[in-house]
Amino acid sequence: MPNTALRSAPPPPEPKHRAERMARFRRDVLAGLSARPRSLPSLYFYDAWGSRLFQRIMALPEYYPTRCEREILERHSGRIAASIGGGPATVVDLGEDAGEKTRVLLSRLAGSRCLAYAPVDVSPAALREASARVRREWPAVEVVPVEGEYAEGLRWLRNREENGTLLVLFLGSNIGNLERRQAVSFLRELRLALRPRDQVLVGLDLVKDPIFLQRAYDDAAGVTAAFNLNLLARLNRELGADFDLAGFQHRATFDPARPAMESWLVSRRQQTATVAGERFTFRAGEAIHTEISCKYREQDLAHLAWESGFEEVGRFLDSRRWFADVLWRAGGGGR
Numbered sequence: 001m002p003n004t005a006l007r008s009a010p011p012p013p014e015p016k017h018r019a020e021r022m023a024r025f026r027r028d029v030l031a032g033l034s035a036r037p038r039s040l041p042s043l044y045f046y047d048a049w050g051s052r053l054f055q056r057i058m059a060l061p062e063y064y065p066t067r068c069e070r071e072i073l074e075r076h077s078g079r080i081a082a083s084i085g086g087g088p089a090t091v092v093d094l095g096e097d098a099g100e101k102t103r104v105l106l107s108r109l110a111g112s113r114c115l116a117y118a119p120v121d122v123s124p125a126a127l128r129e130a131s132a133r134v135r136r137e138w139p140a141v142e143v144v145p146v147e148g149e150y151a152e153g154l155r156w157l158r159n160r161e162e163n164g165t166l167l168v169l170f171l172g173s174n175i176g177n178l179e180r181r182q183a184v185s186f187l188r189e190l191r192l193a194l195r196p197r198d199q200v201l202v203g204l205d206l207v208k209d210p211i212f213l214q215r216a217y218d219d220a221a222g223v224t225a226a227f228n229l230n231l232l233a234r235l236n237r238e239l240g241a242d243f244d245l246a247g248f249q250h251r252a253t254f255d256p257a258r259p260a261m262e263s264w265l266v267s268r269r270q271q272t273a274t275v276a277g278e279r280f281t282f283r284a285g286e287a288i289h290t291e292i293s294c295k296y297r298e299q300d301l302a303h304l305a306w307e308s309g310f311e312e313v314g315r316f317l318d319s320r321r322w323f324a325d326v327l328w329r330a331g332g333g334g335r
């Protein structure tokens with residue numbers, strides 16, 4: 001039976017929206033490069049090439065989060081599936097693109113109920129791939145791709161018709177790429193878009209020996225370095241910039257006070273680059289901040305749920321206690 005909740009899924013953005021997105025990209029880049037310290041939003045890592053590099057990162061021996069989370073989902077998908085009851089359900093996938101981990105969960109949920117799958121992503125190519133993968137594996141699952149950023153996806157959630165329980169996936173430590181305060185605002189906004197019985201499953205990377213963090217964010221094969229440098233390559237391709245990629249170096253640092261890993265692009269020498277017609281001079285050693293990956297302490301997770309307005313219904317850790325998937329219910333409260 002088709003899930004009618006998804007009838008309200010938005011049509012793909014019109015060219016006007018794409019133009020707006022492009023204008024925002026240009027504005028964000030120019031503002032970030034003009035700020036001190038200079039920065040570029042990590043959101044822009046994920047063009048087609050960046051997404052491919054990220055797939056390679058996830059397969060690296062040093063990049064533990066993917067394996068930890070897969071272990072968690074393989075062991076606990078049954079409990080997660082049981083927690084949303086037996087009625088119709090919609091799995092809303094924020095940014096995972098029906099990756100392997102999502103599919104572990106879908107294979108538990110599909111077949112036993114009326115199920116829909118709604119991936120939310122800015123990349124039409126990623127959405128096409130995710131949708132095709134799910135349709136191929138589970139023809140009975142209705143797939144409704146939502147092209148847009150998470151906020152647009154959330155707006156769609158807010159406007160949907162009543163039907164079935166929503167299970168919103170925010171896996172892979174994506175929440176870690178937001179500063180803590182932003183993460184709480186994002187989660188609160190998400191909470192407001194949900195009904196009391198809806199649930200979210202959030203992947204959080206936990207604090208561990210910094211040696212393992214350092215290796216994960218600066219791997220021996222240099223894939224993470226290529227991923228970081230692709231940001232400048234993207235500016236060259238899409239904003240007519242003229243960065244000399246060989247003039248910048250990837251650096252990953254751990255800040256125990258936050259605690260977080262941070263990524264930077266460090267200028268190897270004094271140099272100038274033109275971006276969208278504006279000139280920027282970089283001193284030798286000057287760093288552009290490109291990413292924050294916040295790490296959480298196990299003892300902070302209950303507080304994070306409370307601050308975000310959710311009720312914790314489950315907490316699943318891998319065998320090394322390096323990663324957590326928390327299952328929260330929207331509940332009736334809210335703060």
Ligand code: AVI
Nearest residue numbers: 057172173174177217224293
């Ligand atoms: C997508 N995100 C959760 C990754 C992370 O671990 O912060 C992105 C990444 N950056 C470098 N390696 C992986």
